Amino acid sequence: MAFTIAVDGPAASGKGTISRALAEQLGLAHLDTGLLYRAVAAATLQGATPVAAARALAPSDLENEDFLRTAEIAQEASKVAVISEVRAALLDFQRAFARRQGGAVLDGRDIGTIICPEAEVKLFVTASAEVRARRRYRELAAKGHDVTPEGVLEDVQARDARDMNRSDAPLKAAAGAVSIDTSDMSITDAIEAALALARPAFDAAAR
Ligand code: DC
Numbered sequence: 001m002a003f004t005i006a007v008d009g010p011a012a013s014g015k016g017t018i019s020r021a022l023a024e025q026l027g028l029a030h031l032d033t034g035l036l037y038r039a040v041a042a043a044t045l046q047g048a049t050p051v052a053a054a055r056a057l058a059p060s061d062l063e064n065e066d067f068l069r070t071a072e073i074a075q076e077a078s079k080v081a082v083i084s085e086v087r088a089a090l091l092d093f094q095r096a097f098a099r100r101q102g103g104a105v106l107d108g109r110d111i112g113t114i115i116c117p118e119a120e121v122k123l124f125v126t127a128s129a130e131v132r133a134r135r136r137y138r139e140l141a142a143k144g145h146d147v148t149p150e151g152v153l154e155d156v157q158a159r160d161a162r163d164m165n166r167s168d169a170p171l172k173a174a175a176g177a178v179s180i181d182t183s184d185m186s187i188t189d190a191i192e193a194a195l196a197l198a199r200p201a202f203d204a205a206a207r
Helices: 015-026 034-045 050-055 071-080 084-098 111-115 129-142 149-165 187-206
Strands: 004-008 029-032 104-108 121-126 178-181
Touching (some): 004 015, 034 084, 050 084, 071 149, 084 111, 178 187
16 A cells, blocks of 8 residues: 655754654654755765765665754755755655655655645645754753854745745745644644644555
8 A cells, every 4th residue: 555644844944853753653664854954065075076975876876864963064955955956966866755655654845745735644844943943952962062043043944945945845835734833832732733634545445
């Protein structure tokens, strides 16, 4: 059975946590597509050209997740993601993953709009920039990264602007997507809300 849940939204909206929980609860494969752009960014910061790095991307490039989750790589990922040839190089892999047998959850910025508009479930997960920056600050500080709350808010706003205003595959809610605003929700409640939307569609597809 091909069954896809597309989860889009800005940085630190909760989409990653929600996607992982949906995949686990429903027994689906999960792909965090932001990691692809982060891996291209890491190679770019080491001197590669972004397009060549995207074309040469291998599964082992995604392994060092802690390294890929720094603030510096996040900003660079948002920059390489503006380049159409980079996006094109990553397209087939994501589309094949989305329609793999057994079903999949993908989270990113353009899953419901470009990668898999035919997804059975489309979610758009949001939260205010202030709430997202606070979450991201806590996360990075807990891991020992050298960050300030103001710096993280500026980073989040810069990334939002770039991700939403680029001409190729800008971040926006897909047609038919259901929005979940997690600003005032606990993560448990957000997961519950997502499951309540996804489970009926999953049960219908599995029948
Ligand atoms: O989800 P994330 O924060 O790990 O994503 C890092 C950057 O990658 C994000 O700022 C924009 C880009 N990205 C994208 O353009 N399209 C996706 N589907 C996923 C991420």
